[in-house]
Amino acid sequence: MAETAAILSPDKIVLLPEIKAGCPMADMATWEAVKKMKEELPQVVVVSYINTSAAVKSLSDYCCTSSNAVQIVQAISPEKDILFIPDQNLAQFTAQKTKRKIIPWTGYCPIHHSLSKEEVLQAKKNHPQALLLVHPECRPEVCTLADYIGSTKGIIDFASKSNHQEFIIGTEKGIIFPLLSKNPDKKFYWASERMVCPDMKLISLEKILYSLKELTPQVTVPAPLRKKSLQAINRMVEVI
Ligand code: SF4
Structure with a gap:
């Protein structure tokens, strides 16, 4: 999410008060694995959830959130198959709502899936x-x-x-x-x-205060990667 903020606002300072506060679900889809899957399925449209890395977004056609996943999939040509990354449960929910063929990534949120x-x-x-x-x-x-x-x-x-x-x-x-x-x-x-996410709980008020005072740690996305990742986010924004 911090990377997404940096992609959208490259001229602003984006702080992540605890750099170790990641998302295990996002980590279940790596750039290498998604690239390989795209090579195996070159015809698919790739929809990636907002909880993915900037690198995975750069390989995606559309980004989506849990609020607009159905809307995004409905906007994609019915002839196209969709690869949905990384959450298998959101993929299945979206497939059910849209009656579309969706190939789910096998990731999941450990908190919700439990x-x-x-x-x-x-x-x-x-x-x-x-x-x-x-x-x-x-x-x-x-x-x-x-x-x-x-x-x-x-x-x-x-x-x-x-x-x-x-x-x-x-x-x-x-x-x-x-x-x-x-x-x-x-x-x-x-x-x-x-249903408590240990990663989310790594962000404490003390760490936020320190981060605001010291303006660290900052999250940035290199310009070439930012440019590629932004395309998927912009396509989402055009649909909603
Ligand atoms: S609750 Fe799940 S989706 Fe949210 S940050 Fe934690 S692991 Fe990721």
């Missing part, structure tokens, strides 16, 4: 009045049980607009702050207590 159907069924049993809201990075068998499947923003908007008062949440636990600040009187339960 949520099991059994945990969700138990949470529903514990809170029978609650609606289940999950992120499309969750497994298909979990998504099937959901009342709503959407991005972080989608989940927050759904819970805020809904007349329901209780929700089971199936995404990373950091969502609780905006959920509660917008809905202080509603009740939120976790589909699983384990």
